Amino acid sequence: MSTTNQPVGKHLRTGVLQAGERVQLTDYKGRKSTITLAEGGQWHTHQGVLEHDAILGGPEGVVVENEAGYRYQVLRPLLNDFVLSMPRGATVVYPKDSAQIVQLADIFPGAHVVEAGVGSGALSISLLRAVGDQGSVHSYELREEFAQIAKGNVEAFFGQEHPGWDVRIGDAATAPVEQEEPGSVDRVVLDMLAPWDCLPAVRTILAPGGVWVSYVASVTQLSRLAEEIRASGGFTEPQAEEIMQRTWHLDGLAVRPDHRMVAHTGFLLSTRRLADDQLPLELKKREKVSEPSPEDKAAWAGTNEQTQWDQESLKTRVVSKKKARKAVGRAEQIAAKAKEVPVEDD
Known part of the structure:
Protein backbone atom coordinates (compact mmCIF):
# COMPACT_ATOMS: atom_id res chain seq x y z
CA MET A 1 0.00 0.00 0.00
CA SER A 2 1.21 3.48 -0.79
CA THR A 3 2.69 5.53 2.06
CA THR A 4 2.72 8.76 0.05
CA ASN A 5 0.38 11.71 0.44
CA GLN A 6 -1.00 11.15 -3.05
CA PRO A 7 -4.70 10.21 -3.20
CA VAL A 8 -5.25 6.49 -3.77
CA GLY A 9 -5.24 5.62 -7.46
CA LYS A 10 -4.07 9.01 -8.76
CA HIS A 11 -0.84 7.50 -10.15
CA LEU A 37 1.20 -2.73 -20.78
CA ALA A 38 4.39 -4.74 -20.24
CA GLU A 39 8.02 -4.05 -21.15
CA GLY A 40 8.75 -5.94 -24.36
CA GLY A 41 5.09 -6.94 -24.64
CA GLN A 42 3.18 -7.35 -27.87
CA TRP A 43 -0.49 -7.13 -28.82
CA HIS A 44 -1.44 -9.46 -31.64
CA THR A 45 -4.52 -9.01 -33.84
CA HIS A 46 -5.44 -9.91 -37.42
CA GLN A 47 -4.33 -6.37 -38.28
CA GLY A 48 -0.77 -7.07 -37.14
CA VAL A 49 1.43 -6.74 -34.04
CA LEU A 50 1.64 -3.66 -31.86
CA GLU A 51 4.75 -3.28 -29.67
CA HIS A 52 4.00 -2.13 -26.13
CA ASP A 53 7.32 -0.27 -26.12
CA ALA A 54 5.81 2.15 -28.67
CA ILE A 55 3.43 3.27 -25.89
CA LEU A 56 5.48 2.92 -22.69
CA GLY A 57 7.02 6.09 -21.31
CA GLY A 58 4.85 8.36 -23.43
CA PRO A 59 1.73 10.38 -22.71
CA GLU A 60 -1.80 9.20 -23.30
CA GLY A 61 -3.79 10.74 -26.13
CA VAL A 62 -1.29 9.72 -28.80
CA VAL A 63 -1.80 7.74 -32.02
CA VAL A 64 0.53 4.76 -32.57
CA GLU A 65 1.03 2.35 -35.45
CA ASN A 66 1.55 -1.40 -35.43
CA GLU A 67 4.05 -3.15 -37.70
CA ALA A 68 1.54 -3.13 -40.57
CA GLY A 69 0.85 0.62 -40.28
CA TYR A 70 -2.56 0.12 -38.63
CA ARG A 71 -3.20 3.06 -36.30
CA TYR A 72 -4.65 3.20 -32.81
CA GLN A 73 -5.56 6.03 -30.47
CA VAL A 74 -4.18 5.44 -26.97
CA LEU A 75 -5.97 6.61 -23.80
CA ARG A 76 -6.30 5.43 -20.24
CA PRO A 77 -9.69 3.78 -19.65
CA LEU A 78 -12.17 5.95 -17.79
CA LEU A 79 -14.13 4.47 -14.91
CA ASN A 80 -17.01 3.69 -17.30
CA ASP A 81 -14.64 1.86 -19.64
CA PHE A 82 -13.00 -0.07 -16.83
CA VAL A 83 -16.29 -1.26 -15.35
CA LEU A 84 -17.63 -2.53 -18.67
CA ILE A 101 -26.72 6.01 -6.76
CA VAL A 102 -23.79 8.17 -5.64
CA GLN A 103 -25.94 11.26 -6.25
CA LEU A 104 -29.16 9.90 -4.71
CA ALA A 105 -27.42 8.58 -1.62
CA ASP A 106 -25.43 11.82 -1.28
CA ILE A 107 -22.17 9.91 -0.81
CA PHE A 108 -19.73 12.48 0.60
CA PRO A 109 -15.99 12.48 1.41
CA GLY A 110 -15.37 10.81 4.76
CA ALA A 111 -18.74 9.02 4.84
CA HIS A 112 -19.18 5.57 6.34
CA VAL A 113 -21.11 3.44 3.84
CA VAL A 114 -22.45 -0.10 4.09
CA GLU A 115 -22.92 -1.93 0.78
CA ALA A 116 -24.43 -5.33 -0.08
CA GLY A 117 -23.86 -7.37 -2.18
CA VAL A 118 -20.54 -6.55 -3.67
CA GLY A 119 -21.00 -8.48 -6.94
CA SER A 120 -17.98 -7.78 -9.16
CA GLY A 121 -17.00 -4.54 -7.42
CA ALA A 122 -18.29 -2.01 -9.98
CA LEU A 123 -20.43 -0.05 -7.53
CA SER A 124 -17.77 -0.45 -4.81
CA ILE A 125 -15.29 1.51 -6.96
CA SER A 126 -17.73 4.42 -7.37
CA LEU A 127 -18.52 4.45 -3.64
CA LEU A 128 -14.82 4.37 -2.70
CA ARG A 129 -14.06 7.24 -5.06
CA ALA A 130 -16.85 9.28 -3.48
CA VAL A 131 -15.92 8.65 0.18
CA GLY A 132 -12.22 9.28 -0.53
CA ASP A 133 -9.21 8.09 1.43
CA GLN A 134 -10.70 9.26 4.74
CA GLY A 135 -14.06 7.52 4.30
CA SER A 136 -14.99 3.85 4.62
CA VAL A 137 -17.06 1.33 2.70
CA HIS A 138 -17.97 -1.99 4.32
CA SER A 139 -19.15 -4.39 1.63
CA TYR A 140 -21.08 -7.53 2.60
CA GLU A 141 -21.18 -10.49 0.20
CA LEU A 142 -22.52 -14.04 0.52
CA ARG A 143 -20.30 -15.69 -2.12
CA GLU A 144 -16.57 -15.89 -1.43
CA GLU A 145 -15.67 -16.05 -5.15
CA PHE A 146 -17.60 -12.83 -5.87
CA ALA A 147 -15.70 -11.10 -3.05
CA GLN A 148 -12.40 -12.26 -4.58
CA ILE A 149 -13.37 -10.96 -8.03
CA ALA A 150 -14.37 -7.62 -6.51
CA LYS A 151 -11.08 -7.35 -4.59
CA GLY A 152 -9.10 -7.96 -7.75
CA ASN A 153 -11.08 -5.39 -9.72
CA VAL A 154 -10.87 -2.72 -7.03
CA GLU A 155 -7.12 -3.19 -6.61
CA ALA A 156 -6.67 -3.16 -10.39
CA PHE A 157 -8.51 0.15 -10.66
CA PHE A 158 -6.71 1.90 -7.78
CA GLY A 159 -3.38 0.11 -8.25
CA GLN A 160 -3.33 -0.80 -4.56
CA GLU A 161 -5.61 -1.69 -1.67
CA HIS A 162 -8.01 1.09 -0.76
CA PRO A 163 -7.49 2.07 2.91
CA GLY A 164 -11.20 2.59 3.47
CA TRP A 165 -12.52 -0.66 1.99
CA GLN A 179 -20.36 -5.77 13.08
CA GLU A 180 -21.57 -2.15 12.89
CA GLU A 181 -22.35 0.10 15.82
CA PRO A 182 -26.02 1.15 16.04
CA GLY A 183 -26.57 4.47 14.28
CA SER A 184 -22.95 4.62 13.05
CA VAL A 185 -23.58 4.27 9.31
CA ASP A 186 -24.15 7.35 7.15
CA ARG A 187 -25.40 5.61 3.99
CA VAL A 188 -26.64 2.13 3.01
CA VAL A 189 -26.62 0.87 -0.58
CA LEU A 190 -28.15 -2.54 -1.36
CA ASP A 191 -28.01 -4.55 -4.58
CA MET A 192 -29.66 -7.87 -3.76
CA LEU A 193 -32.68 -10.05 -4.51
CA ALA A 194 -34.65 -9.43 -1.30
CA PRO A 195 -33.51 -6.11 0.23
CA TRP A 196 -36.56 -6.01 2.54
CA ASP A 197 -34.92 -8.79 4.55
CA CYS A 198 -32.34 -6.19 5.58
CA LEU A 199 -34.89 -3.66 6.82
CA PRO A 200 -34.38 -4.37 10.58
CA ALA A 201 -30.61 -4.24 10.11
CA VAL A 202 -30.74 -0.99 8.17
CA ARG A 203 -32.99 0.58 10.77
CA THR A 204 -30.49 -0.41 13.48
CA ILE A 205 -27.20 0.69 11.90
CA LEU A 206 -28.29 3.73 9.85
CA ALA A 207 -28.01 7.10 11.58
CA PRO A 208 -31.09 9.37 11.74
CA GLY A 209 -31.22 11.32 8.48
CA GLY A 210 -29.08 8.69 6.77
CA VAL A 211 -29.94 7.62 3.22
CA TRP A 212 -30.81 4.10 2.06
CA VAL A 213 -30.73 3.34 -1.67
CA SER A 214 -31.67 -0.05 -3.13
CA TYR A 215 -31.10 -1.28 -6.67
CA VAL A 216 -33.66 -3.87 -7.81
CA ALA A 217 -34.31 -5.41 -11.22
CA SER A 218 -38.06 -6.03 -11.30
CA VAL A 219 -41.30 -4.16 -10.63
CA THR A 220 -42.41 -6.82 -8.15
CA GLN A 221 -39.26 -6.33 -6.07
CA LEU A 222 -39.72 -2.56 -6.21
CA SER A 223 -43.33 -2.78 -5.02
CA ARG A 224 -42.57 -5.24 -2.23
CA LEU A 225 -39.69 -3.13 -0.91
CA ALA A 226 -41.70 0.10 -0.98
CA GLU A 227 -44.61 -1.48 0.93
CA GLU A 228 -42.28 -3.01 3.53
CA ILE A 229 -40.58 0.35 4.12
CA ARG A 230 -43.93 2.10 4.51
CA ALA A 231 -45.16 -0.56 6.93
CA SER A 232 -42.03 -0.27 9.08
CA GLY A 233 -42.79 3.35 9.99
CA GLY A 234 -39.14 4.23 10.47
CA PHE A 235 -38.38 5.87 7.13
CA THR A 236 -39.53 8.69 4.91
CA GLU A 237 -41.84 8.03 1.96
CA PRO A 238 -39.80 5.94 -0.54
CA GLN A 239 -39.02 7.42 -3.94
CA ALA A 240 -38.48 5.30 -7.07
CA GLU A 241 -36.86 6.02 -10.43
CA GLU A 242 -34.97 4.44 -13.30
CA ILE A 243 -32.30 5.86 -15.55
CA MET A 244 -32.32 5.43 -19.33
CA GLN A 245 -29.30 6.44 -21.37
CA ARG A 246 -29.57 7.28 -25.07
CA THR A 247 -26.61 8.34 -27.16
CA TRP A 248 -26.87 10.42 -30.34
CA HIS A 249 -25.45 10.04 -33.82
CA LEU A 250 -23.49 13.16 -34.83
CA ASP A 251 -22.41 13.40 -38.46
CA GLY A 252 -22.71 16.82 -40.07
CA LEU A 253 -26.41 17.57 -40.54
CA ALA A 254 -27.33 13.97 -39.75
CA VAL A 255 -28.01 14.46 -36.04
CA ARG A 256 -30.41 11.93 -34.54
CA PRO A 257 -30.74 9.48 -31.65
CA ASP A 258 -28.76 6.26 -32.04
CA HIS A 259 -30.81 3.19 -32.85
CA ARG A 260 -29.68 1.46 -29.66
CA MET A 261 -29.80 2.68 -26.09
CA VAL A 262 -29.08 1.48 -22.56
CA ALA A 263 -32.68 1.29 -21.40
CA HIS A 264 -33.92 -0.64 -18.38
CA THR A 265 -31.23 -2.11 -16.16
CA GLY A 266 -32.81 -1.67 -12.75
CA PHE A 267 -34.90 0.53 -10.45
CA LEU A 268 -33.53 2.78 -7.73
CA GLU A 287 -59.14 9.48 -3.11
CA LYS A 288 -59.11 6.36 -5.20
CA VAL A 289 -62.23 5.11 -6.92
CA SER A 290 -61.40 1.55 -5.92
CA GLU A 291 -58.98 -0.07 -3.53
CA PRO A 292 -57.39 -3.47 -4.26
CA SER A 293 -58.20 -6.24 -1.84
CA PRO A 294 -55.62 -7.51 0.69
CA GLU A 295 -55.37 -10.69 -1.37
CA ASP A 296 -54.58 -8.73 -4.53
CA LYS A 297 -51.97 -6.67 -2.69
CA ALA A 298 -50.32 -9.81 -1.32
CA ALA A 299 -50.23 -11.42 -4.75
CA TRP A 300 -48.69 -8.34 -6.35
CA ALA A 301 -46.18 -7.60 -3.60
CA GLY A 302 -45.26 -11.26 -3.21
CA THR A 303 -45.86 -11.34 0.52
CA ASN A 304 -47.66 -14.68 0.59
CA GLU A 305 -45.80 -17.71 1.86
CA GLN A 306 -45.60 -19.40 -1.55
CA THR A 307 -43.55 -16.62 -3.16
CA GLN A 308 -39.88 -17.46 -3.70
CA TRP A 309 -37.52 -14.53 -4.11
CA ASP A 310 -34.61 -16.24 -5.81
CA GLN A 311 -32.67 -16.02 -9.07
CA GLU A 312 -34.79 -18.67 -10.74
CA SER A 313 -38.15 -17.05 -10.00
CA LEU A 314 -36.85 -13.59 -10.94
CA LYS A 315 -35.24 -14.97 -14.12
CA THR A 316 -31.83 -13.51 -13.28
CA ARG A 317 -28.58 -15.02 -14.51
CA VAL A 318 -27.01 -17.65 -12.25
CA VAL A 319 -23.21 -17.51 -12.26
CA SER A 320 -21.58 -20.95 -12.09
CA LYS A 321 -18.65 -21.61 -9.75
CA LYS A 322 -16.46 -22.43 -12.77
CA LYS A 323 -17.13 -19.07 -14.42
CA ALA A 324 -16.65 -17.26 -11.12
CA ARG A 325 -13.29 -18.98 -10.51
CA LYS A 326 -12.15 -17.97 -14.02
CA ALA A 327 -13.12 -14.35 -13.34
CA VAL A 328 -11.24 -14.47 -10.01
CA GLY A 329 -8.05 -15.50 -11.80
CA ARG A 330 -8.35 -12.75 -14.42
CA ALA A 331 -9.15 -10.07 -11.84
CA GLU A 332 -6.22 -11.06 -9.61
CA GLN A 333 -3.84 -11.13 -12.59
CA ILE A 334 -4.82 -7.61 -13.69
CA ALA A 335 -4.61 -6.37 -10.08
CA ALA A 336 -1.11 -7.80 -9.64
CA LYS A 337 0.13 -5.93 -12.72
CA ALA A 338 -1.50 -2.65 -11.61
CA LYS A 339 0.04 -2.92 -8.11
CA GLU A 340 3.50 -3.04 -9.69
CA VAL A 341 3.14 0.49 -11.05
CA PRO A 342 5.19 2.76 -8.73
CA VAL A 343 3.44 5.48 -6.73
CA GLU A 344 5.25 8.78 -6.61
CA ASP A 345 4.77 11.74 -4.27
CA ASP A 346 3.29 14.90 -5.75
Missing part, protein backbone atom coordinates in the same frame (compact mmCIF):
# COMPACT_ATOMS: atom_id res chain seq x y z
CA LEU A 12 -2.91 5.39 -12.57
CA ARG A 13 -4.87 8.37 -13.86
CA THR A 14 -2.10 10.86 -14.71
CA GLY A 15 1.48 11.08 -15.97
CA VAL A 16 3.36 8.98 -18.52
CA LEU A 17 2.19 5.47 -19.29
CA GLN A 18 4.03 2.74 -17.38
CA ALA A 19 4.26 -1.05 -17.37
CA GLY A 20 1.35 -2.59 -15.48
CA GLU A 21 -1.12 0.08 -16.52
CA ARG A 22 -4.24 -0.62 -18.57
CA VAL A 23 -4.72 1.37 -21.76
CA GLN A 24 -7.60 1.53 -24.21
CA LEU A 25 -6.80 1.28 -27.92
CA THR A 26 -9.36 2.65 -30.38
CA ASP A 27 -9.13 1.99 -34.12
CA TYR A 28 -10.56 4.03 -37.02
CA LYS A 29 -13.89 2.17 -36.78
CA GLY A 30 -14.30 3.15 -33.15
CA ARG A 31 -13.62 -0.37 -31.89
CA LYS A 32 -12.06 -0.39 -28.43
CA SER A 33 -9.64 -2.91 -26.94
CA THR A 34 -8.08 -2.77 -23.47
CA ILE A 35 -4.61 -4.19 -22.79
CA THR A 36 -2.16 -4.26 -19.87
CA SER A 85 -14.40 -4.40 -19.54
CA MET A 86 -13.31 -5.76 -16.16
CA PRO A 87 -13.60 -9.46 -15.18
CA ARG A 88 -16.99 -10.20 -13.70
CA GLY A 89 -18.91 -12.89 -11.92
CA ALA A 90 -22.20 -11.20 -11.05
CA THR A 91 -23.68 -8.69 -13.49
CA VAL A 92 -22.23 -5.25 -12.82
CA VAL A 93 -24.20 -2.17 -11.87
CA TYR A 94 -24.06 -0.06 -15.03
CA PRO A 95 -22.18 3.28 -14.84
CA LYS A 96 -25.40 5.25 -15.42
CA ASP A 97 -26.90 3.65 -12.31
CA SER A 98 -23.73 3.88 -10.21
CA ALA A 99 -23.52 7.61 -10.90
CA GLN A 100 -27.14 8.15 -9.88
CA ASP A 166 -13.40 -3.80 3.92
CA VAL A 167 -15.09 -6.80 2.25
CA ARG A 168 -16.94 -9.04 4.68
CA ILE A 169 -18.43 -12.45 3.95
CA GLY A 170 -21.88 -12.78 5.47
CA ASP A 171 -25.62 -12.28 5.15
CA ALA A 172 -26.46 -8.58 4.87
CA ALA A 173 -29.67 -9.21 6.79
CA THR A 174 -27.79 -10.16 9.97
CA ALA A 175 -24.03 -9.51 9.70
CA PRO A 176 -24.12 -5.68 9.76
CA VAL A 177 -25.99 -5.66 13.07
CA GLU A 178 -23.23 -7.80 14.55
CA LEU A 269 -35.54 3.20 -4.55
CA SER A 270 -34.40 5.72 -1.95
CA THR A 271 -35.56 6.66 1.52
CA ARG A 272 -34.16 8.29 4.68
CA ARG A 273 -34.00 7.07 8.25
CA LEU A 274 -36.19 8.89 10.76
CA ALA A 275 -35.16 9.53 14.34
CA ASP A 276 -36.12 6.92 16.92
CA ASP A 277 -39.77 6.94 17.97
CA GLN A 278 -40.70 9.21 15.06
CA LEU A 279 -43.34 8.28 12.49
CA PRO A 280 -43.43 9.51 8.90
CA LEU A 281 -45.96 12.11 7.87
CA GLU A 282 -49.03 10.67 6.23
CA LEU A 283 -48.90 12.20 2.79
CA LYS A 284 -52.20 13.52 1.55
CA LYS A 285 -53.34 11.57 -1.49
CA ARG A 286 -56.26 11.83 -3.85
